[in-house]
Amino acid sequence: MKAAVLREANKPMEIEEVQISKPGPREVMVRPIAAGVCHSDLHFMDGSYPYMLPTILGHESAGIVEEVGKDVTYVKKGDSVITCLSAFCGHCNHCLTGHLSRCNSPEVSRKPEEEARISKAGSQIHQFLNLSSFAELMLIHEHALVKVREDMPMDRAALIGCSTTTGVGAVFHTAKVEPGSTVAVLGCGGVGLAAINGAAIAGAGRIIAVDMVDSKLDLAKAVGATDVVNASSGEAVGQIIEMTQGGCDYTFEAIGLKATAEQAFQMLAPGGTATIIGMIPVGTMVELHGVDFLSEKKIQGSNMGSNRFRVDMPRFVDFYLNGKLHLDQMISKHIKLEQVNDALEALKSGQEARHIIMFD
Amino acid sequence: MSRIEVESEITGNVWKIELKVGDKVEAEDVIMILESMKMEIPVEAPSAGTIVEILVKEEDSVEEDQILAIIES
Numbered sequence: 001m002k003a004a005v006l007r008e009a010n011k012p013m014e015i016e017e018v019q020i021s022k023p024g025p026r027e028v029m030v031r032p033i034a035a036g037v038c039h040s041d042l043h044f045m046d047g048s049y050p051y052m053l054p055t056i057l058g059h060e061s062a063g064i065v066e067e068v069g070k071d072v073t074y075v076k077k078g079d080s081v082i083t084c085l086s087a088f089c090g091h092c093n094h095c096l097t098g099h100l101s102r103c104n105s106p107e108v109s110r111k112p113e114e115e116a117r118i119s120k121a122g123s124q125i126h127q128f129l130n131l132s133s134f135a136e137l138m139l140i141h142e143h144a145l146v147k148v149r150e151d152m153p154m155d156r157a158a159l160i161g162c163s164t165t166t167g168v169g170a171v172f173h174t175a176k177v178e179p180g181s182t183v184a185v186l187g188c189g190g191v192g193l194a195a196i197n198g199a200a201i202a203g204a205g206r207i208i209a210v211d212m213v214d215s216k217l218d219l220a221k222a223v224g225a226t227d228v229v230n231a232s233s234g235e236a237v238g239q240i241i242e243m244t245q246g247g248c249d250y251t252f253e254a255i256g257l258k259a260t261a262e263q264a265f266q267m268l269a270p271g272g273t274a275t276i277i278g279m280i281p282v283g284t285m286v287e288l289h290g291v292d293f294l295s296e297k298k299i300q301g302s303n304m305g306s307n308r309f310r311v312d313m314p315r316f317v318d319f320y321l322n323g324k325l326h327l328d329q330m331i332s333k334h335i336k337l338e339q340v341n342d343a344l345e346a347l348k349s350g351q352e353a354r355h356i357i358m359f360d
Numbered sequence: 361m362s363r364i365e366v367e368s369e370i371t372g373n374v375w376k377i378e379l380k381v382g383d384k385v386e387a388e389d390v391i392m393i394l395e396s397m398k399m400e401i402p403v404e405a406p407s408a409g410t411i412v413e414i415l416v417k418e419e420d421s422v423e424e425d426q427i428l429a430i431i432e433s
Contacts, residue, residue, distance in 0.1 A: 052393055052400040085398055104373065106395050112376040112418065129398045282369055303397065 003118075003135035004340045005125060007054040009047035012341040013134070018056075018120045020135075023069030024110070026142050027117075030081060033154035035133040035357040036060035037335075037343040038162055039189055040279060043256070044128070045344060048281040052126040056118065058133030058357075059085045062148070062157035072142050080150050082161045084309040085129040087144035101169075101304045108141040134340055136359060146310045152317045155334065155356045156327040159190070160316045162304070163354070164325065166277060167194025169305015169312060170252055171202055175275045179203030181249040184240055185225075186264055188216035189347075190330055190354050191277055192254035193223050200224025201324050204250075208243065210236050213350055223326045240267045253278050261286045261299075270295035277302050334358050364406055366429040372396025374420045374428075383411050391429055394422065409433030 001020055004013040023029050041057045043049045065079040075081060088095050089105035108130055110117055116124035117139045118132060125132075130144055148157055167190070171177045183204040185195045188211040199207045200223070208227045209220030217228040229239050241247050247269030253261050256278030264274040265288050276299065280286065288299065305312075319325035332353040335343055343355035375395040379385065385405040391414075394401045405411075413430040416422060 049399070050401055050404075052390070052402050055400075087398065104395075104397060106373055106375060106419075108398075109375075109395070126400050 001136040002337065003056045003132070004058070004337060005054050006045060006057055009045065009053070013057070015338055016120065018118055018125055018135070020137050020139050021115050021117050021119075023067055023139060025070040026072055027069040028065055028072055028075060028140055028142050028145060029067040030063045030083060030138045030140060030145065031066045031136070032061040032063035032133050032138055032359055034062050034158040034359070036158045036162065036190070037340060037347065037355045037357065039191070039347055040162070042344055042347050043279050049279060050282070051128065055126040055128045056132035056135050057128050058135070059129045059131045060158055060162035061131070061133035061138065062154045062161060063138070066137065074142050075145065075147055080148050080152065080154070080157070081145040082148055082157050082313050083131055083133065083138065083140060083145050084161055084165070084307070084313070085131055085144070086304045086307055086309055087130050087141050090143065098308065099306070100309070101307045108143055134337060134357065146313045148314055148317050149321070152321065155331060155358065156320055157317065158356060159327050159330055159354065160313050163190035163330070164194045164316055164327065165307050165309060165312060166305045167191040167254065168198030168201070168316065168325070169307045170275050170277050170302040171195050171198035173306035174300065174302035175250050175252070175273055177202045177204055177250050180205040182206045182244050182269070184208040184210060184248045184251045184267055186210045186251065186253045186260045187255035187278065188213070188220045189254065192252070193219055193330060193353070195252045195254055195277065196220050196225050197223040197326055201319065206244070208240055208248070210240070215351065219329055219353060222329050237263050237266045244269065248272055250275065256280050258284050258286055262288065265292065265297060265299050268297045270297065273298040273300065275300055275302050330354050331356050361432055363412070364409065364431045364433060365427045366391060366403060366406065366431060368394060368403065368422045368424060368426045368428055370394065370396045370401060371424050372401065372422060374416050374418050374422060375400065377414060377418055379411055381411050381414055385409060385411060385431065392416075403428055405431055407431070407433055
């Protein structure tokens, strides 16, 4: 099959012919129809998050089941599915207490002594986050996908595979935003826009979008922001405290920087909660003013929107189809697999929303 | 001769140990692969030398800053 292979950090991916194994027990072969190019892919491509190389990036996709392995009963050939990196074992403490996105069990991967799921000329190509969707086929654990309605457009469904679930889930599950509350979202990329949309669905009274790019702030308004702040002036914290007369009940950092994580905490009202969604580079420390804890301000992390994706994703599909989840605006361009490097370059510029790879 | 401690940057599990005691390494050679939150994270030699101790085994849980191996250079 054809795939975009990353062999060295900070170098373009190459389109190569690679081999994919046959589905083993509890494994499913998925033919992706659409795959989003996500900012998280960029973090791994530029090495700010180290990963075993060579690998095939891509972790936000939707497609059709091509073949199932032994013991798979959940899906059959021809089913429409969304994939998710939050593959769950189903029996660890995290899974059994409803926190499937925290599952850290290695059993959804193949063991080191087993044949690799992806290889080239006998050498392993490391599967990325148990998915690797920048490829014509994906061989994944059955607990890394969810069935969805057949009338859901696959390019929109792909977005639900990561950015929507991460942003909306952070609002619904991690922070549990209350109706009428005041929310600020720092960063209006795919995840930030999803958080804004999620806050609107959750009934937040005021939703303040913060970014340095006006076109993204326009998108933010289209998906539910009530106010926007262009942070180019460097005075976002002061502006938001003034606008809200004392700070926000909930803030969401959707960039992955020390400075914006600290700002998300600084712009809280007493008792408020900052939720860090962005992937802050490994080794980076975040500094907070200790006295702020006396006003019961809180800060927390959110991974993949604290999802229970087999429940959440079909609900997000319904939200899209009944007009509450605005996915159409999130897609800036449909591309071919061969254009994946251009899509990642566009993400670096921060000027565009999402490019979606469409497979023939 | 100096002893260099190779530490884990993250909390996770040892998925695969690629090298063994006595192996010579160059800087950035992968000694083992950790798995953390579905990520396969390489643990690389910080400098050239010889592996004199590997302090974990496959499937072990490891903590941030835990010493995983010792290299002598």
